[in-house]
Amino acid sequence: MTKVIDANNIKYAYPTIEGTEPKLALKGVTLAVEQGQFVAILGHNGSGKSTFAKHINVLLRAQEGTLTVVGLDAADEANVWGIRSHAGMVFQNPDNQLVSTVVEEDVAFGPENLGVPHEELRGWVTEALEAVGMQGFEKRAPHMLSGGQKQRIAIAGVLAMHPDIIVFDEPTAMLDPQGRAEVMDTIRYLNREEGKTIVLITHYMEEASEADRVFVMTDGAVTDEGTPREVFSHKDRLEEAGLLPPLATQVYYDLKEKGLDLGICPVTLKELVDELCR
Amino acid sequence: MLKNITLGQYFPGDTIVHRLDPRIKILVALLFLVAVFVVRTMLGFLALAALFILIIALAKIGPVTILRSIRPLLFIIIFTFVLNILFYSGQTIYWQWGFLTISKEGIEKAVFIAIRLVLLIVATSLLTLTTSPMQLTDGMESLLKPLKKIKFPVHEMAMMMSIAMRFIPTLVEETDRIMKAQTARGAEFDSGNLLKKAKNMIPLLVPLFVGAFKRADELALAMESRCYHGDEGRTRMKVLHLKRADVWALVLMLAASVLFMVFL
Amino acid sequence: MPLSVTKLNYFYMTGTPFEVQALKDISLTVSDGEFVGVIGHTGCGKSTLIQLAAGLLKPASGTVMVNGEDINASGYDRKLLRRTLGVVFQYPEYQLFEETVGRDVAFGPMKAGMTEAEAEKNVDTALELVGFEPAKIKPLSPFDLSGGQKRKVAIAGVLAMDPQILILDEPIAGLDPLGREQFMELVKKLNDAGVTIIMISHNMDGLADYASRIIAMDHGEVYADGTPKEVFADLDKLKKVGLGASESREAAAMLKARGWDIPDDIIKKDELVAAILKLSEDGKC
Numbered sequence: 001m002t003k004v005i006d007a008n009n010i011k012y013a014y015p016t017i018e019g020t021e022p023k024l025a026l027k028g029v030t031l032a033v034e035q036g037q038f039v040a041i042l043g044h045n046g047s048g049k050s051t052f053a054k055h056i057n058v059l060l061r062a063q064e065g066t067l068t069v070v071g072l073d074a075a076d077e078a079n080v081w082g083i084r085s086h087a088g089m090v091f092q093n094p095d096n097q098l099v100s101t102v103v104e105e106d107v108a109f110g111p112e113n114l115g116v117p118h119e120e121l122r123g124w125v126t127e128a129l130e131a132v133g134m135q136g137f138e139k140r141a142p143h144m145l146s147g148g149q150k151q152r153i154a155i156a157g158v159l160a161m162h163p164d165i166i167v168f169d170e171p172t173a174m175l176d177p178q179g180r181a182e183v184m185d186t187i188r189y190l191n192r193e194e195g196k197t198i199v200l201i202t203h204y205m206e207e208a209s210e211a212d213r214v215f216v217m218t219d220g221a222v223t224d225e226g227t228p229r230e231v232f233s234h235k236d237r238l239e240e241a242g243l244l245p246p247l248a249t250q251v252y253y254d255l256k257e258k259g260l261d262l263g264i265c266p267v268t269l270k271e272l273v274d275e276l277c278r
Numbered sequence: 279m280l281k282n283i284t285l286g287q288y289f290p291g292d293t294i295v296h297r298l299d300p301r302i303k304i305l306v307a308l309l310f311l312v313a314v315f316v317v318r319t320m321l322g323f324l325a326l327a328a329l330f331i332l333i334i335a336l337a338k339i340g341p342v343t344i345l346r347s348i349r350p351l352l353f354i355i356i357f358t359f360v361l362n363i364l365f366y367s368g369q370t371i372y373w374q375w376g377f378l379t380i381s382k383e384g385i386e387k388a389v390f391i392a393i394r395l396v397l398l399i400v401a402t403s404l405l406t407l408t409t410s411p412m413q414l415t416d417g418m419e420s421l422l423k424p425l426k427k428i429k430f431p432v433h434e435m436a437m438m439m440s441i442a443m444r445f446i447p448t449l450v451e452e453t454d455r456i457m458k459a460q461t462a463r464g465a466e467f468d469s470g471n472l473l474k475k476a477k478n479m480i481p482l483l484v485p486l487f488v489g490a491f492k493r494a495d496e497l498a499l500a501m502e503s504r505c506y507h508g509d510e511g512r513t514r515m516k517v518l519h520l521k522r523a524d525v526w527a528l529v530l531m532l533a534a535s536v537l538f539m540v541f542l
Numbered sequence: 543m544p545l546s547v548t549k550l551n552y553f554y555m556t557g558t559p560f561e562v563q564a565l566k567d568i569s570l571t572v573s574d575g576e577f578v579g580v581i582g583h584t585g586c587g588k589s590t591l592i593q594l595a596a597g598l599l600k601p602a603s604g605t606v607m608v609n610g611e612d613i614n615a616s617g618y619d620r621k622l623l624r625r626t627l628g629v630v631f632q633y634p635e636y637q638l639f640e641e642t643v644g645r646d647v648a649f650g651p652m653k654a655g656m657t658e659a660e661a662e663k664n665v666d667t668a669l670e671l672v673g674f675e676p677a678k679i680k681p682l683s684p685f686d687l688s689g690g691q692k693r694k695v696a697i698a699g700v701l702a703m704d705p706q707i708l709i710l711d712e713p714i715a716g717l718d719p720l721g722r723e724q725f726m727e728l729v730k731k732l733n734d735a736g737v738t739i740i741m742i743s744h745n746m747d748g749l750a751d752y753a754s755r756i757i758a759m760d761h762g763e764v765y766a767d768g769t770p771k772e773v774f775a776d777l778d779k780l781k782k783v784g785l786g787a788s789e790s791r792e793a794a795a796m797l798k799a800r801g802w803d804i805p806d807d808i809i810k811k812d813e814l815v816a817a818i819l820k821l822s823e824d825g826k827c
Contacts, residue, residue, distance in 0.1 A: 044718040045690055057503045081505055089503040092716075096493045097500035101288055101444050105412040108515035110504040121515040139290050143447040146584060157504065173716045176584045177744050178784065203718040242720040247747070247789040247811060254815040260822055269789060273796045276818065452636075458598045459637040462629035463699060464621065464653025481649065484639035488685065 004070050004165055004197050005033040005056060005087075011064035012051060025051045027220040028065065033213075035164070038191045038198040040208035040228075043217035044242035049201045052217070053169045056199065057089045070164055085114055087165040088158030092173050094150035095143075103145075103153055104129070104138040110161040128160035131194065132186050148179025155186055165197040166190065172204065184210070205232070205246040209267040216241050233265040248272035288443075289407040295337035296408050299524040300417030303405055306531045310401040313535040314394055322542030323393050329534060330400050337408045347403040348396060355395045362388035411443035413516065420518055433509035441497070449490065456485050545595060545627075545707055545738070546571035550604035552590050564590040566762040568604070572707075577729075577739040579749035579770070581785060582759035588742050591759070592709050595740070596629045608707070625654045628705030632712045634696035635689060643669075643687075643695050644680030650703040661702070668702035669695075672728060690721055701732070708732060710741040714748070726752055750774065750788035750809040758785060775806040790814040 010029040013022040025048050033039050043049040054060040055067055058080050070086045072079040088110075091097045100106035107125045116124060129135050132152040142150055151171055158166055168187065172180040184207060190196040200207060208214050214231040216224040218241040224231050232238065232245040235253060244250070248266040252275075255262060266272040290296075295303075313326060334344060348355075368383025406414065415436035422432045457467060460481045467478055552565040564587045572578055582588045593599045595606055597613045597620065606613050613623050628650075631637070640646035647668060651661035666676040672694040684695050693713075700708070710729070714722045726748045733739045733752075743749055749756060749770060756773040758766040760783040766773045774780070774787035777795050786792060787809065794808040794817070802821060808814050 044720060046688060054499075059499050059503055081507065084503055084505050089500075091496060091500055093493075093496060095448050096496035099441060099444060099497070099501060100410075100412050101440075102290070102410045102412060105410065105515070109501075109506070112513050112515060113505040113507065113511075115511045115513050118513050118515070118517050121513065125515060139292070141288065141290060141447075143451075161504065170716075177786070178583065205719070242718060244719045244723070247793070250811060251790075251793070251815055251818070254811070255818060258815070258819055260819060269793050269796060272793060273800060276797065277800045277802075455631065456637055458593065459629070459631045459634065461598055462596055462624070462631075463637075463650040463703070464624045465649075466653075481637075481639045485636050488639075489636050 002035050002071075003032045003068075004035050005031070005068075005199070007031050007052075007055070007062075007065070007067045009065035010052070010055060010062040010067055012055070012060060012062055014051075025220055026055075026062075029217070029220070029222055030065075031215050031222055031225065033165075033197060033199060036191075036195055036197055037213060038187075038200070038211045039213045039215065040200045040202060040211035041215045041217060042203060042205070042208050042231075042241070042243055043201075044203065047217040047241070048220040049217045050169050051220075053089070053167050053199065053201050056087050056165070056167050058083050059089070085161055086163055087167060088161055088163035089167045089169065090151070090154050090158055090171050092170040094147060094154050094174070097154050098142045098150065098157070101141050101143070102138075103134070103140050103142060106142060106153060107156045107160050110157055114161060124160050124162070125156075128156040131159055131190065132156045146179060147175045148182035151175065151179065151183050152186055155183070155190075159190070159194075163196070165199065167199045167201070169201045170203070171200075172202070172207065180204075180207075203243065205244065206268070209246055216243070218242070228267045229265055232267050288410045289337075289339055289343060290410075291338055291408065293337050293408075294523070295333060295404075297523075298408075298527055299518055299520055300409050300413040301421050301518060302520070302524045302528050303409055304414070304417050304421060305528060307401055307405040309531060309535050310404075311398060313539055314397045314401060316539040317542055318390075319542050322538050323390075323397065325538050325542055326397055329538075330397065330404065333404055334400075337404070339407055343407065344400060344403060347407070348399050351395070351399055355392055358395065359388045359392045362391055411440045414443075415440040416514065416516065416518060445490075445493065448493070449486070452489055453482065453486060456482055456489075544571060544573050544607075544609065545740075546607045547591075547595060548605045548607070550591070550594060550606070551602045552587075552594060552599065553602050554590075556602075564762055565594070565601075568762075568764060570757065570764060570767065572738060572740060574706075574738055575733070575736055577733045577752060577754045578741070579753035579756045580740065580742045580759065581744070581746070581749070581756060582765070583784060586759040587762040588759045589711060590762075592629070592711060592740065592742060596627055596709055597623050598629070621653075621655055624650070625703055626705060627707045627709065628700040628703055630697055630700050630708070630710045630713050632715055633693075634700070634713070635692035637696055637699075638684040638692060641683060642680060643682050643684050644676075646684050647680075647695065647699045647702050650699055654703050664702040664704055665698075668698040671701055671731070672698045673724070674698070690717065693717075697728075705737065707738040707740065710739070710743075712742050712744065714743065714745060722748065746774075746786060746788040747790070750790065758783075770809050771807040774809045777806075 008030050010026050011024060012026040013024045016022045029052050041049045051060065055062055056069055058074050067074040069083045072083050074083060098106050099109050104125055107128055108121055111121055111124045129138065132155050134152050134156060142153055172183050175183065187198055187200065191198045200211065202208055209228045211228060214226065214228050215222050216231060223241055224234055224237045232249045235245060238245055246267055248269050248271060251272060252262055252265050262275045264275055266275050317323060317326060363380055363384050364378045366381065366384035366387050367379050368381030370382035371379055373380040419432055419436040426432050465478065465481045470478065548569045550565050550568040554562045554564050568591060580588045594601050600614060608623060608626060611618060638646050640649060644665060647665045648661045651664050669676040669679060684692060687695065714725050717725060729739055730752050753770055756770050757764060758773060758780065765783060766779065774791045777787055777791065780787060790811050790813065791809045793814055794804050797804050804817055804821065808817055
């Protein structure tokens with residue numbers, strides 16, 4: 001397996017007002033993501049997870065440490081556009097990332113910037129809209145769509161650039177349950193059917209439980225990593241990170257405390273029910 | 279109420295008017311603006327109005343939408359109307375009080391200016407309602423291309439315009455939300471004299487601007503992450519090609535406008 | 543301070559072909575001290591309902607009575623309404639505007655006609671309630687705070703008006719798990735102190751834990767209304783309009799589908815754990 005994201009001891013501090021001590025938002029983040037993996041990064045608000053995400057797209061540059069994305073060194077100015085075209089990014093607020101008042105024109109924005117020949121552009125756009133299930137919305141105005149639909153348009157806009165990696169920075173934080181489900185379905189599809197490497201920044205445990213690998217960030221550093229089951233079973237470490245395991249895991253622990261050991265620690269309700277019914 | 283503003287907003291459709299080349303539409307709109315100023319008879323206005331109505335019908339835009347685009351400027355129309363009636367001193371005077379006079383000529387002038395303003399708004403609305411902001415800016419960019427030679431930032435201007443268009447509905451919604459939130463805290467937006475009113479707007483304006491800056495920041499990041507780096511090397515999905523229909527439209531409208539301007 | 547609405551109707555885009563009826567003949571009463579959770583899809587009319595209840599929209603027909611008085615009657619004292627009924631909107635942090643936290647939180651109380659001393663006292667109490675040290679936070683600019691802190695300050699700005707009824711529109715959106723938990727605790731504390739709570743939320747688990755009543759809305763009508771146990775018990779009914787229940791309730795339903803003899807009124811984690819233990823001890827699974 002090739003590492004498509006390889007971060008070593010990344011440090012970053014946001015610029016501050018003169019005179020005040022700069023505070024490190026990232027205090028040495030080391031993590032690696034393999035091709036085709038679905039990775040979730042969990043953390044409380046202010047844990048640095050979004051700051052890290054912006055590094056993958058070279059929207060921020062590490063002040064210390066090294067980062068390579070699809071084999072390209074992020075510190076090298078010459079690689080900026082190469083990395084951005086390979087690693088797309090979907091942000092939290094759908095309203096603040098759509099540039100056009102027409103859906104298809106918005107989806108075309110990325111590939112247009114890449115200089116995709118005019119004759120091919122239409123095809124790229126159609127393909128991307130189909131992948132997110134938004135075909136038929138080409139001529140619509142984004143502001144008339146639901147939150148989930150807007151977010152899927154934003155995903156299509158990134159997808160149309162044919163990236164290998166898509167970074168999702170809390171893509172469901174502003175959506176209702178229906179919108180969340182739509183976006184999660186799309187993410188799952190992109191990972192499984194289109195083979196995209198997914199980095200999902202979130203604080204919803206249920207979303208992270210679907211990932212192949214979970215990283216937990218606390219105060220600017222990775223404090224835990226592993227499969228969802230491994231990470232969620234480290235109850236104390238999660239709590240230290242200001243997170244709560246999903247309900248299924250909580251129930252597992254409560255039962256264990258009361259003397260009923262299920263053996264395998266479940267991370268989804270289905271797993272819990274399966275374990276109980278075994 | 280705020281949600282109903284349609285000025286400068288695209289009304290999606292797939293009619294012959296929508297499909298016209300944006301450059302042609304911009305030129306025709308400019309032509310109409312000139313015509314509205316040059317024409318000075320009622321018959322001329324009627325002819326222009328008839329032409330506009332024909333285009334509105336072709337574009338399948340509801341009359342309500344058009345009327346709504348006039349509404350935000352209704353105050354200005356009424357204001358200039360009243361001003362013209364009261365302050366224009368004509369020959370046939372109906373009523374006089376100090377420097378205020380109502381005369382036949384004043385009324386005529388007021389009516390003319392009101393009609394002119396309405397036609398101006400309708401002409402520009404016709405352009406913005408049937409042309410998506412992206413197309414509009416593409417058209418502008420293409421028309422202004424010669425200015426690039428003198429280092430005028432044509433592409434950047436066009437981009438800024440289209441983003442402004444994109445954010446109008448978002449900001450309108452946000453204004454509505456903040457107003458309600460502050461009203462719930464006891465803020466009043468429509469009481470008191472002008473100075474007090476202006477002061478009352480602070481709880482609305484500060485959050486609105488703070489929010490707009492945040493949006494601008496995030497949008498800039500999103501655009502960068504989608505590899506936006508200006509005009510260089512950028513291709514277009516929708517390339518402007520003049521079709522036969524476009525040329526016909528331009529010629530026809532040019533002929534009609536000139537006709538109106540010369541004879542009416 | 544009971545709040546009741548009678549035969550409430552509301553339309554959007556009236557007079558256009560896009561006219562939508564957002565609320566259809568809604569009648570309901572919220573009594574003192576209740577903690578009402580309002581659930582429903584985006585566009586089901588729940589936001590419209592609370593805006594009408596708060597006097598921020600005028601109904602097309604029907605009445606809104608707060609403490610027995612029609613708030614839309616001419617001559618009704620709006621200032622009284624503002625002091626009685628507080629509203630926390632979604633993302634309230636975007637309503638901050640003053641130079642200092644202290645002044646921002648005092649905005650509502652001053653507008654409601656409190657004296658400066660009264661307002662000052664309320665500001666301190668409200669800031670303490672949301673977890674700040676008033677003396678430390680008051681001189682700071684609200685714009686220098688973190689997102690979570692801003693939201694707390696904004697909520698303090700509403701609490702400082704000392705409302706007897708507090709309406710909240712999805713107040714925990716965007717908060718992390720701990721933030722959500724803290725916030726629900728705060729609302730619980732207010733409710734325990736006698737404040738009537740009406741809270742729109744998608745967070746069924748939070749409502750299962752804290753609400754005393756749940757109103758589900760669909761297409762501008764009340765679809766279900768009862769205690770959390772009653773409303774969540776009929777899971778099929780909720781699913782029919784695309785809604786769900788708390789996770790514990792969902793888990794219990796899944797177990798029941800597998801043949802477990804588990805009751806339908808399990809909505810909280812502790813209840814679920816207790817039921818599983820009991821059933822496994824009895825060897826019924």
